[in-house]
Amino acid sequence: MASLKELKGRINSVKSTQKITKAKQMVAAAKLRKAQAAAEAARPYAERLASVMGSLASRITVSESSPKLLAGTGSDQRHLLVVVNTDKGLCGGLNSNIVKAAVAKAKKLIAEGKKVEFFLVGKKGRAPIRRNFPDAIAGNFDTSDVRQPGYEEAEKIAAELVTMYEAGKFDVAHLVYATFKSALAQDPTEQQIMPVPTPEAAPSASGGAVVEYEPDEEAILAELLPRYLKTQLFGALLEISASEQGASMTAMDNATRNAGELIQKLTIQYNRSRQAAITTELVEIIAGAEAL
Amino acid sequence: MALHFELVTPAKLVLSEDVHMVVVPGEEGEFGVLEGHAPFMSTIRDGAVQVYRTAGGQPEEIMVRGGFAEVGTNGLTVLAEHVEG
Numbered sequence: 060m061a062s063l064k065e066l067k068g069r070i071n072s073v074k075s076t077q078k079i080t081k082a083k084q085m086v087a088a089a090k091l092r093k094a095q096a097a098a099e100a101a102r103p104y105a106e107r108l109a110s111v112m113g114s115l116a117s118r119i120t121v122s123e124s125s126p127k128l129l130a131g132t133g134s135d136q137r138h139l140l141v142v143v144n145t146d147k148g149l150c151g152g153l154n155s156n157i158v159k160a161a162v163a164k165a166k167k168l169i170a171e172g173k174k175v176e177f178f179l180v181g182k183k184g185r186a187p188i189r190r191n192f193p194d195a196i197a198g199n200f201d202t203s204d205v206r207q208p209g210y211e212e213a214e215k216i217a218a219e220l221v222t223m224y225e226a227g228k229f230d231v232a233h234l235v236y237a238t239f240k241s242a243l244a245q246d247p248t249e250q251q252i253m254p255v256p257t258p259e260a261a262p263s264a265s266g267g268a269v270v271e272y273e274p275d276e277e278a279i280l281a282e283l284l285p286r287y288l289k290t291q292l293f294g295a296l297l298e299i300s301a302s303e304q305g306a307s308m309t310a311m312d313n314a315t316r317n318a319g320e321l322i323q324k325l326t327i328q329y330n331r332s333r334q335a336a337i338t339t340e341l342v343e344i345i346a347g348a349e350a351l
Numbered sequence: 352m353a354l355h356f357e358l359v360t361p362a363k364l365v366l367s368e369d370v371h372m373v374v375v376p377g378e379e380g381e382f383g384v385l386e387g388h389a390p391f392m393s394t395i396r397d398g399a400v401q402v403y404r405t406a407g408g409q410p411e412e413i414m415v416r417g418g419f420a421e422v423g424t425n426g427l428t429v430l431a432e433h434v435e436g
Contacts (some may be wrong), residue, residue, distance in 0.1 A: 097362070100363040101361055101362060103357075103359050104361045104364075104430060107359060107428060107430055111392070111419070111421060115413075163414075210360075210361045210362055214359075214432075269390065270390040271391045272392050272393070273377060273393040273394075274379060274394070277370060278394070279392060279394055279419075281391075282394050283418070283419065286417070286432065289361075290361055293361050
């Protein structure tokens with residue numbers, strides 16, 4: 060049985076842990092609201108761009124002369140998985156879920172006889188993926204030096220990917236990240252980003268009237284493709300930051316509750332042994348008095 | 352008699368209001384858009400988008416980089432990667 064002093068010490072240490080987890084939970088809740096607002100604000104641009112891309116893509120035919128980003132390299136042997144993770148921990152199983160989804164996808168591609176490489180965004184995915192595929196890391200992108208990864212980071216990632224693509228390092232790129240469903244659920248999502256899959260042709264805003272293009276459709280499309288890629292990466296960065304805060308909030312809520320339970324248990328134990336000590340003392344005094 | 356004008360960046364919806372006319376620096380030359388313009392799509396040079404709130408008034412200039420303009424029945428939408436001022 061631990062001594063009273065030891066028990067007291069343990070209770071105090073659990074209490075300070077609880078304070079930390081509680082603070083982190085509240086910080087995550089505040090940041091989550093901000094991240095959600097940012098994700099919301101990014102939606103109009105993405106929607107408009109997708110609808111423009113859709114109506115453009117439905118008007119031109121994909122041929123040899125089409126931009127490489129749309130037509131592909133003509134082969135699908137080498138795949139690149141762009142895995143977006145968080146930079147910080149304390150967010151429950153979020154990162155390991157993303158890594159699990161990426162590894163499953165990679166194994167599936169390898170089983171089909173394809174070659175797979177990884178491009179890792181965020182710190183937390185590096186170690187586990189390196190452990191699984193030590194020789195397949197094609198590149199890293201560090202987002203930890205900025206407070207909040209934004210559009211500029213998405214631009215840099217896109218530029219790096221396009222350079223690799225044009226250098227012929229891979230044929231198909233997939234993006235793996237977590238979509239934010241709620242504070243309790245973040246789904247690992249995987250989608251193809253390169254070559255750019257043509258978005259569904261939405262009914263165009265012009266209502267079927269003849270639209271004039273300046274310069275022509277293909278030139279506009281060629282300009283919009285990299286922009287569309289950036290937007291998708293930006294979306295992934297926003298989703299991951301909302302997911303991180305959501306997961307962190309839930310994980311810290313659990314931790315705070317666990318700490319509370321532990322404190323209760325320890326306090327009961329502490330009181331019992333205190334009472335036991337008092338009882339023994341009393342028995343000793345009474346026995347001593349009777350002996351006189 | 353107003354043109355609905357929206358200026359959108361990846362980060363947010365910068366502007367959404369009814370104006371008189373907008374002059375856009377298109378890739379192949381500036382063009383003004385009034386209400387009832389025919390459907391039109393164009394890429395934009397980096398430069399100033401001039402927003403005329405009233406006929407004959409002073410334009411408000413907004414610098415955009417990496418832009419794209421679309422005119423449809425619901426007005427003019429400018430998608431820009433960066434907006435200054």
